[in-house]
Amino acid sequence: MTFQYPAILAAFLGASALIPSAYAADTTDKGYVSSGNVKIIGRFQDAQPSGIAALPDGRLVLGFPRSVKDHAGPRLATYANDHLTPFPDAATQDQFVSPLGMTVDAKGHLWVLDEGMLASKGTIAGAQKLFEIDPGSNKVLKVLTLSAPTLLPDSHVNDVRIDLTHGKAGTAFITDTSTGVHPALIVVDLASGRQRRILADTKPVMPETGFVAVMDGRAARYDASHAKMPQGGANGVGISPDQQTLYWQPQTSRRLYSAPTSVLSDRTATEKRIEASVHDEGETGMGDGMATGPDGALYITDDERHAILKHAPDGTISVIAHDPRMIEPDGLTYGKDGLYSTIGQWARLPDFHDGKDMQELPYLVVKITLPQ
Helix, strand or coil: CCCCHHHHHHHHHHHHCCCCCCCCCCCCCHHHCCCCCEEEEEEECCCCCCCEEECCCCCEEEECCCCCCCCCCCCEEEEECCEEEECCCHHHHHHCCCEEEEEECCCCCEEEEECCEECCCEECCCCCEEEEEECCCCEEEEEEECCCCCCCCCCCEEEEEEECCCCCCCEEEEEECCCCCCCEEEEEECCCCCEEEECCCCHHHCCCCCCEEEECCEEEECCCCCCCCCCCCEEEEEECCCCCEEEEEECCCCEEEEEEHHHHCCCCCCHHHHHHHCEEEEECCCCCCEEECCCCCEEEEECCCCEEEEECCCCCEEEEEECCCCCEEEEEEEECCEEEEEEECHHHCHHHCCCCCCCCCCEEEEEECCCC
16 A cells, blocks of 8 residues: 555644644633623612613613612612613602512503512511503502412512403513512402412422522522522513413523413412413523513523523524623513613622622613614
8 A cells, every 4th residue: 555645744734734823812602701782871889770671762760679788769760871760750769668570561551569678677568569650641550569368478579560451450460489488470450459379389480499500600509498599489570462471480490481361360260270271481591580572582581691592482592692791680671772681690699608798889781782
């Protein structure tokens, strides 16, 4: 056999050209750099925004809960050009204890869910409420108080979506994440104020036993009695554009669930029928906030990846934004010119670090331009 040394040498030299120089930079995970479509539009030093909603007229509303740290300034406000304006006005701020979840219904009205909790004081009796606000007149139209037996001693009402197609005045769906181990969905008839607790302690609303999350470069396992990370049951919630399907995720989970609003809102539906109507939509990420696009796509925050996921109507999953500054995307809303998100640092709170505060200010609000 005759060896072709010149050919072999040429092949070797060509291959060696592919070996990186000692001075070349090593490649890195592209998920650890910004996707380029994330813009910081707000920085806050004293109060941490959580709930967020884009009003039909383009105004952006922020909620500043006080369950972790009390603060001066408005509890609910519109935000523009680095300026907060109390919303609906300064006189109504004392009505809110700790506004958290919020949403805009199909009529353009803003609904604000007050978790009714204060730092160092816990849950304030009678303060867990649902507010309806008309952005056109800047008036509070309705206040519904949530109470026992719908709420339990360890209830933590978190987020809300409104369905105007079922019930005389519509139906509110609220996630009870629970500060303990008793999460549920809460259904409120908006005309009568009647409330019902459903799917309580069932798999679709419960934290996953053995769940492990890696957040901010730190791994933690779910522990109901000694939390090392933000954890809990049903948290993020969304509703389809036609208001016929409700979506939600437990905080300590990567699974998305859905059910028809016609069943969830039916006061005659048995718990067995309600449980049978729930559909497992599959795995997404460790989500918190959720928003719905006009085409029915769900946008879900991904706390572990500092990202926003898109769950298309056909179930396809994609990452539409990621940025290392999005430590924990929290509230999420769909606006006319993109998505808006509050950025939490919940995993850095002293509760999860043996009393040491790991937060690094400022708190952020970001705008995400959607891919065309």
